Structure formats: C-alpha cells, structure tokens
Amino acid sequence: METEVIKLLGFWSSPFVFRVEWALKLKGVEFEYIEEDIFNKTNRLLELNPVHKKVPVFVHDQKVIAESFVIIEYIDETWTQNPLLPQDPYQRAMARFWARFAEEKLMDAAWTSIWSKGEQKERAEKETIEALEKIEEQLKGKKYFGVDDKIGYLDISIGWISYWLPIWGEVGSIEILDPKKFPGITAWKTRFLDHPVIRDSLPPRDKMLEYFHKRSQEWYSRFGLSGK
Template identity: 60%
Template sequence: MEKEEVKLLGFWISPFVQRVKWALKLKGVDFEYVEQDIINKSPLLLELNPVYKKVPVLVHNGKVIAESTIILEYIDETWKNNPSLLPHDPYQRSLARFWADFSENTLIKLAVEALVTKGEQQEKAVRSTMEAIDKLEQGLKGRQFFGGDSIGYLDLVLGWISYFLPAWEELGSMKILDSSKFPAFTQWIDDFLSHPVIKNDLPPPRDEIKVYFVEISRKIAPLFQKIE
C-alpha cells in the first residue's frame, strides 16, 4: 500500500493551524508540516490557496483543502478511526457547528477588541467577552469536554482560548477567565491542556505570544477604535 501524502502549510503562532495539527495527531495521521511566511507569501501557498492566500492549507494525496473548520471536518470524514471529532447525531453535530461559528465570528472578535482597546471601550468588550463565555459555560456543565468524554471538533475550535486568552489578559491588564464565574469552563481549559496530544504539541510559550501580539495590537488597534 502506497504511503499517503499529507502535508500541512501553517504559521507558527496561528490558532487555526494549531487546531488542524491537533486533529491530525488525535487521529494518528502522519503529516509533513511546512512553515509559511504569511507576509511574504510563498509561490506554493499562492498556488494552493489562490482565493484566500492564507494558512492553514491541507494537501492530501494531491487534494487541497483550505479553511481550518472545513479541514477538521475533512479529517474526521477521511480518517474514520476514533476519536470521532463531530458527533454522529445530526442535531448534536449542528450544535457543534453553531458554537464553532459563534467562536469564530463573535467570541474571538470580542476578545481581540478587549485586548487592543482602552478605557470604557475595553470594559465593554471585556463584559461582552465574559457574556459570550458564559454561554459556553452553560453548555459545558456536566461534561469534561465539549465533545463529551473525549476532545472533539468544538474543543479544537475553542482551543485558542486555553493559551491565547491568558496571554491577552496579561497584555491588556484585564480579567476574563474568572474561575468563580466559569468553573466548568476553566476546568475544561485545565483538562484540555493536560490531554497528552495537546500537552505534547503546545503553541509557543506565553512570553513569545505576548511579544508577537504587542506588535499586532499596534497595527489593529485603530480598526477597533473606529467602532461605535
């Protein structure tokens, strides 16, 4: 049997790339990782993802798949061994996709706004971020992971919170992940980071994350300051 070609184009600090790496490792899939410069984009990246021109990009036996949540579903449907990432029940699967969309289009934007703004705008963004996390807290109660007894699709999508948000709290001199308000959610973070696959492939140390986002914050802060 010929060896499968599995290649992942990524960027060292991207949470979207990290979730794909974790998914492949949870499934036991061997892959080649190819680091990319997201500023000076390589001809390979432009060829494989000419529409969005960004990472992650997964190449499987010549087939190219882009966008991290789509890649997660592709991985789950292609390598059907346990653990299953998405629930088998159609309704539960739709819920996982709903909350993943909530994370991508609401929660992460609120958390970034809290990081890069000051004063009343930051206070409002912090409150809104906490309200968003409270919605996830309510859905998590009684379960170790959003996927149940094992890490699943939604856990991987939300994984950025476990290592980015504590660094952003320090940078922004704010408190969001309050264990007294979110006991289930903060326990989920501990359990998620303690999982062998996650623990053995963690993103950069917090100090490196902070250094990177100091520069990023300067660049994107003006965009949020225009928000009414």
C-alpha cells in the same frame, strides 16, 4: 503502493492552524508541517490558497483544502478512527453551532477588548464575558465538550480559549477567564492543556506574549483612533 502525501501549511502562533494539527494528531495521522511566513507570503501559499491567501492549507495527495472548519470535517470524514464530531445529527449540529458561535461572537470581541481603549474596550469586554457565559453553560459538569467525556470537534474548535485567550488577556491587562465566574471552562482548560496531544504541541508562552503584544500595538495604531 505510492506514499500518501499529507501536508499542513501553517504559522506557529495561529489558533486556526493548531485546530487542524490537533485533529490530525488525535486521529494519529502522520503529516508534514510546513511553516509559512504570513507577513511575506510564498508563491507556494499563494498558489495553494489563491482565494484567501491564508493558512492553514491542507494538502492530501492532489487535493488542497483551505479554511480550518472545512479541513477538520474533511479529516473527520477521511480518517474515521477516533471520531471528532458526535454520531447523532442533533449533537453534530450543536457542536457546529457552538464552534461558529465562538468564532463569530467570542473571538472578535475578545481580541478587540485587548487592543482597544475606553468605551470600545468596555463594550468588547462585556461582549466577551457574555459569550463565555453561554459557552460555560454548554459544559454543565462535563469533562470535555465532546460526547462521552472525550475530547472532540468542539474542544479543538474552541481550543484557543485555553491558551490564546489568557495570553491575550495578559497582553491587554485584563482578566478574561475569571475562575470564579467560569469554573467549568477553567477546569476544562486545565484538562485540555494537560491532554498529551495538546500539551506537547503548544508554542512557548513568552514568545506568544511578545508576538501578540506587538500585534495588539499594530491593531491599536491601525484601528484604535478611528474607533474601527
């Protein structure tokens, strides 16, 4: 029997890559991780993901898949142990809905609130808080967003809220995750970051701070004056 090829092309600080890494680890699927330089793309990356030219890229034998949400569903359907999505169609729909919501409404707003200034920053901060309030409501006293108080699809999809978001807040000198305003998310964050699969894989905090500080300055000089 030939050995199965399972590879993940990633970048050390990408929340999209971690999403896939966490899915594989929660399933107990062994894989080879390949670090890509997203500022100086290799032919390997360009050939494997010619459409978007981005990480993560997932390779399973002859099959190549891009886009983190698409990859996670593939992983969940291929290795069926420890299901990430719930079994019930409506609960599955809700998990997919909120994962996309956080991606489209929260992530952009949060990132803009960090690098921008003045009115644009204020507007983005307001949008960030409003999106977080909707996510807070989804927890309703549960330990995890997944069913039966287990870590699942939605937890790993919005997992960046636990570690990336507070670091971004520090970079932008704003407190996004006020524990008084978001007691559910705050408790979830502690629990999520303490999960063995998550805890042992996170990039160092100081390296993240330095990297995102630099990125936020680049964004400000590119978009800050034109108001994006």
